[in-house]
Amino acid sequence: MPGPDADLETNLPALDPAVAGRLKRDANGLITAVAQQWDTGEVLMVGWMDDEALRRTLTTGRVTYFSRSRQTYWVKGETSGHRQWVRSVALDCDGDAVLVRVEQEGPACHTGSRTCFDADQLPAVISSGDSAAAAEAGAQP
Amino acid sequence: MPGPDADLETNLPALDPAVAGRLKRDANGLITAVAQQWDTGEVLMVGWMDDEALRRTLTTGRVTYFSRSRQTYWVKGETSGHRQWVRSVALDCDGDAVLVRVEQEGPACHTGSRTCFDADQLPAVISSGDSAAAAEAGAQP
Numbered sequence: 001m002p003g004p005d006a007d008l009e010t011n012l013p014a015l016d017p018a019v020a021g022r023l024k025r026d027a028n029g030l031i032t033a034v035a036q037q038w039d040t041g042e043v044l045m046v047g048w049m050d051d052e053a054l055r056r057t058l059t060t061g062r063v064t065y066f067s068r069s070r071q072t073y074w075v076k077g078e079t080s081g082h083r084q085w086v087r088s089v090a091l092d093c094d095g096d097a098v099l100v101r102v103e104q105e106g107p108a109c110h111t112g113s114r115t116c117f118d119a120d121q122l123p124a125v126i127s128s129g130d131s132a133a134a135a136e137a138g139a140q141p
Numbered sequence: 142m143p144g145p146d147a148d149l150e151t152n153l154p155a156l157d158p159a160v161a162g163r164l165k166r167d168a169n170g171l172i173t174a175v176a177q178q179w180d181t182g183e184v185l186m187v188g189w190m191d192d193e194a195l196r197r198t199l200t201t202g203r204v205t206y207f208s209r210s211r212q213t214y215w216v217k218g219e220t221s222g223h224r225q226w227v228r229s230v231a232l233d234c235d236g237d238a239v240l241v242r243v244e245q246e247g248p249a250c251h252t253g254s255r256t257c258f259d260a261d262q263l264p265a266v267i268s269s270g271d272s273a274a275a276a277e278a279g280a281q282p
Contacts, residue, residue, distance in 0.1 A: 019263055027168075032187050034175050041182020046173050046238040061268030089265045090258040093250050097187040099258040109234050117231040117240040122160055124230045127202030 015055040023051065024095040030066060031096050033057075035076075035108065038087040038101040044108035045116040047076075049098065054089075061086050063100055082106040156196040164192065165236040171207060172237050174198075176217075176249065179228040179242035185249035186257040188217075190239065195230075202227050204241055223247040 014020070023031055031054070035044040047065035049057065053073055056064035063076045063084040077083030084102040091098055109116040155161070164172055172195070176185040188206035190198065194214055197205035204217045204225035218224030225243040232239055250257040 016264075022261070032173055034184055034187060036182075036184055041177075043175055043177055043184060043240050046175060046233060058263060058265045061266045085268050086265050087267060089263045091261040091263055092187060092257040093252050093254070093260065094257075097257075098263070099184050111234050113234070116233040116235075116238075119234065120163070120232040122199055122230040122232055122239070123157075124199045124227050125202045126228060127226050 013055065015051040016058075019054070019058075019091075020051055022091060022095045023054075025050070026096070028068070030068070031098060033063075033065060033098050033100055035063060035084060035100050035102050035104070037104050042104075042115050043117060044084075044102070044104055044114075047074075054098065057086060057100065058089060063102060077105060080106075080110070082108065084108070154196065156192040157199075160195070160199075160232075161192055163232060163236045164195075166191070167237070169209070171209070172239060174204075174206060174239050174241055176204060176225060176241050176243050176245070178245050183256055184258060185225075185243070185245055185255075188215075195239065198227060198241065199230060204243060218246060221247075221251070223249065225249070 025031055029050045030048045033047045033049045035047065036042065037044055048068055049064070050066045053064045053066045056062075056073070056075075063086060065074045065076060066072075067074045083105045084100070085105070087101040087103060089098055089100050107114050109118070111119065113119055166172055170191045171189045174188045174190045176188065177183065178185055189209055190205070191207045194205045194207045197203075197214070197216075204227060206215045206217060207213075208215045224246045225241070226246070228242040228244060230239055230241050248255050250259070252260065254260055
């Protein structure tokens, strides 16, 4: 059974056990991190964190991700200057995702877009929840 | 090398190849799906989709996830009535996540909370991006 990668780095200070105990990591020891601009509500990007990336995010004021492709820690904006300043971090109900509200400096996406979701809208059938729900509930005045 | 699970169900109509070709699936054939209330910007929950779940989401007007724990498709609200009506779907820059803007009926979380991130705020050091950036740039009036 694969364990979390972060445990291999034994010299690092540990993530608060009260937090670590609530995480539900995937087979690679990672949880999902959703970054959201704190005031506008824009969903900026999705990244990954192991225990150590979450520890750094909680203690440094800056968002640190774990890069799955490069297998390294990655302080957002360290190279680009497009830093993410932590405003709040919330764990979800089953412990496998965090919502990190941030103050984003400049574009969040490496393409230069404000968010990583700006460029590729997929064609989708749209239903109106309100009207559909009303129709299912019967014709009400 | 594991392939996407959806390919096993050969009788299903296929996801538009123009979309499928842009997905970067994980080892289990999944991408991350972030559901956001379209008007308030609330991040409601994080789920998972394979090609077939994304196809259903794009074509039915309702959000379908793939449950990693139960290994089945899951139409949000089918049991609870807390349905998600699709308003838009956007793929991110590297093809491994979608942002699904929805009209959420009732609470999104199975716990009864409005979002899955309402209950568990983690203690975090907060820095002000504005003031920190200004300090790094030097003392400017």
